[in-house]
Amino acid sequence: MVIELEVQSQDIKKYRNGYPLIRKDSLSNPGALKEEGSIIHLVDSQRQFIAKGYYGKQNKGLGWVLSLNQGEKIDYLFFKDRILKAFNKRASYYQDEQTTAFRVFNGEGDGIGGLTIDYYDGYYLINWYSDGIYSFKEKVLRVLDELGDYQAVYEKKRFDSKGKYMEDDDFVKGERGDFPIIVKENGMNYAVDLNDGAMVGIFLDQREVRKAIRDKYAAGRRVLNTFSYTGAFSVAAALGGAASTTSVDLAKRSKPKTIEQFSMNGIDFDQQDIVVMDVFDYFKYAKRKHLSFDMVVLDPPSFARSKKRTFSTAKDYPGLIQDALEITEKDGIIVASTNNATFGMRKFKGFIQKAFQDSGKRFKILEEFSLPGDFQTNRNYPQSNYLKVLVVKKLD
Structure with missing residues (x-):
């Protein structure tokens, strides 16, 4: 059974042009949706066909457009x-x-x-x-x-x-x-477990960033990898000739997972620092101990909650950059990354600018990355190109 959903007039053109996410606020009768997996026809007020898709609740959407061809079967x-x-x-x-x-x-x-x-x-x-x-x-x-x-x-x-x-x-x-x-x-080894919870051991969308860290930026640097997960960036840095690596993550299992990744590449993990600690607490610890780094990798989750604090990249990223700046040497590099799809690269660059201005420091963007080629995006849906990475040099 096909369910007809009427698109409000202001959004008709958007869907005709290929916008893929079926949003509740674009519909006049979202209450008609009952069972997920149902085929949907989007129509105008005259019941003229616009697009077809399926009902499946995901984030801010009620489903996805699959075709602009009324006769195409979803089989x-x-x-x-x-x-x-x-x-x-x-x-x-x-x-x-x-x-x-x-x-x-x-x-x-x-x-x-x-x-x-x-x-x-x-x-x-x-x-x-x-x-x-x-x-x-x-x-x-x-x-x-x-x-x-x-x-x-x-x-x-x-x-x-x-x-x-x-x-x-x-x-x-x-x-x-x-x-x-x-x-x-890119010749580096990573251990992967496809049957061990939500994560598998590596985020494939950061492939080009890891390669750049290894090939261009890590040599001779003391590298701090925050929100390090399984230490994939640390492995790339060590293979690129980093003077040292420090991996920091709050999750207890991050330590054995990081040891595993180092071991897969013949790296002596005893020569690397692997710290299980809240990243923000580590920044305070590093300042107390007068620790400093030549490269800091910042790849936080879009939203995280611990016992002490709640972190959201949309509002807290400038503060995170400022914390990193306090323990980054002159001419040091910050690799700033986010996978938050709710804002674009321009706004992300604004976060960087605000953090440096508020810290009274100058910077230069050396390189920027978005999704690699295998992560095909939809030009009618900017949020599909969610990854934003900036390699930033601290000038003073």
């Missing part, structure tokens, strides 16, 4: 067409022996919002972002089976299923992996 052939096109675009990645982990399908950038598929050296990891897209699971798996040549498929259900699909095992089909497996990224 197996639809999913095959979209996924095959995406895989063909990444054909060169499969040939690269130095990089064996990358994204092969990127949501709305490849035509199906709410769905991503990553490749990890023979294993596929599917991320489902709503109950609605999960209802198409068998179609997606059938496409992967037809494409063939994989070891196994794993999945992450990144939505509140209210117990509907709750299980600890993310294995779907194929031959189970003996985790961790080792993937390569």
Whole structure:
């Protein structure tokens, strides 16, 4: 059964031009939506067709547009067409022996919002972002089976299923992996576990940033990696000839995970500092101990809450930069990163400018990064290009 949703007049042009996110505030009758996975027709007040999609609650949306063609069926052939096109675009990645982990399908950038598929050296990891897209699971798996040549498929259900699909095992089909497996990224080794909770061990969207740290910026520098997770930036810095690395993260499991990543690259982890501590407490500790660094990596979560504080990149990033500046040497480098999709690069650069101005310091932006090529974006939806990274030099 197809549900007709009337688009309010001010948003009709936006959807006709390819805007993909079905927003509640764009609709006159959102109450018509009942069951996630239902096919939706967006129409105007005269019931003229605008676009079709599916109902699946994700972040600020009620679903995603899938087609501007009224006659196109949302069936197996639809999913095959979209996924095959995406895989063909990444054909060169499969040939690269130095990089064996990358994204092969990127949501709305490849035509199906709410769905991503990553490749990890023979294993596929599917991320489902709503109950609605999960209802198409068998179609997606059938496409992967037809494409063939994989070891196994794993999945992450990144939505509140209210117990509907709750299980600890993310294995779907194929031959189970003996985790961790080792993937390569520009010749660096990273340990990955696809069946160990929400995170797998590495964020693939930072590939080009890690390469730049290794190849251009780390040599001879004392590097502080904050919100370090599994220490991937620290590994890149150490392989790039850093004088020292210090990795700081509040999560207790970050230490054994970081040790693991160093070990996979033949780096003596005993020669690296790995600290389990709140990053903001570490800044205070470093000032007390008169510690300073030549490079500081800042890659905080968009939103985080600990016992002591709440952090939001949208309002707190300038303060984070100021904290880092106090322990960064002259001519030192700050790698400032955020994956917050609610603001763009211009605003992010404004955060940098404000922090340096308030600190009475001057700076120069050496390089900037957004998503790598395998993370296809949608030009009609700027939020799909969420990653913003600036390499900033402190001039005084």
